[in-house]
Amino acid sequence: MFQRRRRRPVNPSRVHLARINRRFARSTAPEMLVLDAGAGRGPYRRLFRHATYEAADFAQLQTGYTQLDYVCDLTKIPVEDGRFDRILFNQVLEHLPDPPAVLAELNRVLKPGGRILCSVPLYFHEHQRPYDFYRYTQYGLRHLFEQAGFQVQRLEWLEGYFGTVSYQFKMMATALPKDPRRLKPGWRIVYLGPLLWSTRLLASMLTGAFARADVRWKHVKSGMPKNYLVIARKPELTDG
Ligand SMILES: C[S@@+](CC[C@H](N)C(=O)[O-])C[C@H]1O[C@@H](n2cnc3c(N)ncnc32)[C@H](O)[C@@H]1O
Structure with missing residues (x-):
């Protein structure tokens, strides 16, 4: 296997x-x-x-x-x-x-x-x-x-700026609640749940992608x- x-x-x-x-x-x-x-x-x-x-x-x-x-x-x-x-x-x-x-x-x-x-x-x-x-x-x-x-x-x-972007996505992936019911959203959970889940997933994928990009290419012309x-x-x- x-x-x-x-x-x-x-x-x-x-x-x-x-x-x-x-x-x-x-x-x-x-x-x-x-x-x-x-x-x-x-x-x-x-x-x-x-x-x-x-x-x-x-x-x-x-x-x-x-x-x-x-x-x-x-x-x-x-x-x-x-x-x-x-x-x-x-x-x-x-x-x-x-x-x-x-x-x-x-x-x-x-x-x-x-x-x-x-x-x-x-x-x-x-x-x-x-x-x-x-x-x-x-x-x-x-x-x-x-x-x-x-x-x-x-x-x-x-x-470079990609390092900052990677860090921002990392913050997003860890800061968003894992369980949307903790927000007590009532019926809004129907769309909030998938939105939070997919945003967290995307953010953690982009954390890694931008981190690897930053190691290869240090972009310093814009951003912070x-x-x-x-x-x-x-x-x-x-x-x-
Ligand atoms: C974020 S850590 C960095 C440690 C290490 N230089 C590194 O790069 O991993 C900050 C360090 O500064 C020390 N520190 C903070 N304020 C200090 C002070 N007023 N005098 C001496 N050391 C201090 C802390 O104990 C800690 O070990």
């Missing part, structure tokens, strides 16, 4: 994040010291095995954490100035009540000439409540990084991004 192989759902954000973090790791020399700021479970730790990796997080959530070198708020990292060559700062900026204070602290602990990689959502639901404070436009991000003393080298969409990516540098003391 043939068994239909179920395709694993693709999360284009994870694919793009893995790619960009891999590239950042490749540009990290073995003698370098890396800080994962707001490391969480440390999904990128293994990419930096060839260098020295340290993790900081306030560890206030009921989730697992990677082994942490610094349990601290990111406004006060207990290390000397200019300790790190590289900083990873993935999916953390939206969770901070005082983003300028944290960016100033990250700038302090980064070496002159060192680089930071930041990814942060724009179109994404509230998560890790109640620690979810902000969403940023590209102009807000540039302003925050420059105010903190960084030179922005890259500021772009992490995924799910996440932004920033790569910024702390200027050398000798920079004009």
